Amino acid sequence: MAPSYKLTYFATKGWAEPIRFLFSYGDLDFEDVRIQHDQWLALKDQAPFGVLPMLEHEGRKAGQSVAISRYVAKKVQLAGKDDWEDLEIDAVVDSIKDGCLKISAIRAESDEEKRKAIKNNIVKEVFPNMLKCLERLTQENNGYLVLGRLTWADLYFVSLSDHLDIIAEYKVLKDYPNLEALKRNVLALSGIKKWVEKRPETSCERYSIAMAPAYKLTYFDGRGVAEASRFLFKYGGIDFEDVRVQHADWPQLKEKTPFGQLPVLEHNGKKVGQSIAIARYLGKLVKLAGKDDWENLEIDAVVDTINDMRLKIVVAHFEKDEEKKKILKETALKETIPYYLTRLDAIVQKNKGYLALGKLTWADLYFVSMSPTFDTFTGEDVFAKYPNLKALRDKVDALPAIKKWIEERPKSEF
Structure with missing residues (x-):
């Protein structure tokens, strides 16, 4: 059966991550829909308030990240036992969101000097003020933010804490031992641990658009x-x-x-x-490695083999003596390239269309990224004779992010 819950957000952690944490904690299956920003305009009118995240369930839609988090928290037994306890949790969550919302001022400001001043204020005043209060609450509440036990406020804070590190450009919780311990404890929860290990890697998120890449x-x-x-x-x-x-x-x-x-x-x-x-x-x-040391060995063996072939071609390309160069190139064309590509083509056929493990790994991206070099050296589409390798290249080139990169990357000779 398809999951009964569908959560739609951009291809980042952002405001949807607390909801994903809660679903994962409670082992509630959900469809994690991630859209690119260029898809947003077509979808915007379908969202209840023209904003994301959006939760869909049994034909109904709801927006607002905190409201959705509160709803899911009740489903996974992380809400309060009565209205007053819910009020205490809400007060903490709203305070955390207030601090995080101030980060958006960096993104909104176009003047570089003003942006630096806003960031400086956030890192030196907003964060410390918020974290000191939360540290005190954690100390008073048996290692949790409220009620002396695990609530959705704890998952909400931990799921957003990476944003603080990105903005401050250092681990902000290092000076707050109780909060640091809380984060460790939340990330060690089985459902959360499993989610963090499998979730897609994302860039520095919407709040850090103005920041330099890491x-x-x-x-x-x-x-x-x-x-x-x-x-x-x-x-x-x-x-x-x-x-x-x-x-x-x-x-x-x-x-x-x-x-x-x-x-x-x-x-x-x-x-x-x-x-x-x-x-x-x-x-x-980016989660394209093996699951254990043996799987990584299989990937490494393929990559090193591809590099062996590349190095033999490079020797011919950079040889300055024209006679030697002619001999080396002829050897590469008649012996080296057919030797390696024949075997790699057979490997792809045996591995369900991939170079290792029967699935997409970084070995596939490594090989395809090198493939124009082989075409340039031979002066032809070298994979025309190797249908499995050609299909692999087409498959990797068609991956949305790779396709976009190939279209927009700088043009170069090599």
């Missing part, structure tokens, strides 16, 4: 070995700064990279290199 990927002005990481960022809806370096600027930058080469990924003040290592990390981040 990830910075630096590479030359081309696709190359960085394109796999770009594919993974786009697939997962994770915002990133796509820094493209001109070759003339490279000598000056080289010493600042971990191993004197690109790409480099920066996150939280740390830098790492190596394209496959970065792609593997992102594969885990």
Whole structure:
């Protein structure tokens, strides 16, 4: 049977996440509909108040995130036992929402200096004032925000707490031990833990549109070995700064990279290199990795094989001696490429149309992101002779986020 509840929101956590937490806590099946912002205008008139989230149940629709959360909380036994207890919970929830709503002022302000001033006020005054009150409440209520027991106010706060970190650009609860413990306890609840592990990865959410991306990927002005990481960022809806370096600027930058080469990924003040290592990390981040060490081994073996082929082609491409280059290219065209692609095509056929595990993994995105290199080197559609690989490429290229990226990415020679 289809789920009796349908929750519609944008492709982020945002105001819908408290509701998703509550459904997951109570093990209530629901349809988690996520729409892109460019789909919103067509849907807006169907929403009760022209806003999301929207809950549908038995042919009825309701809006307003807090109202929906309160309704679901009653279904999963996390509401109060009487009207006064519900009032106490509502007072806490409304206070949390008041603090979060102030974040939207950052997004609304177009002047950069004013935006910085608003953010500074939020981080230095709004957050501390709110968190000090909540910390005191948690201390007084046996580790919970209200009533001395778990209520939907706790799930509401924890589900939104990531927004505070994004805005402040540090873990804001580190100075509030009771709130930090509350967050750990909520995230450890079996239903919540399961949800957090399986929910789609999203970008920095609607409240942080004005903020710089948390990830910075630096590479030359081309696709190359960085394109796999770009594919993974786009697939997962994770915002990133796509820094493209001109070759003339490279000598000056080289010493600042971990191993004197690109790409480099920066996150939280740390830098790492190596394209496959970065792609593997992102594969885990966007839920395209294996479920255990053996599954990850299977993916790694395929990726390393693809890279072996790429490296042999690169040797031919960069050989300066024309005679040697001719021999290397002929070997690549007649031996190397057919050898690898024949075997990879057979692997895809055995794996239900994918390179590993019988499902979409980061190995597929890695391979497809590299495929234009093979076409360029051979001067033809190299997959025309390998129908399973061609079908895989078409399938990955048709993924909405990948399709959009291919259409809008900067044009480049390689």
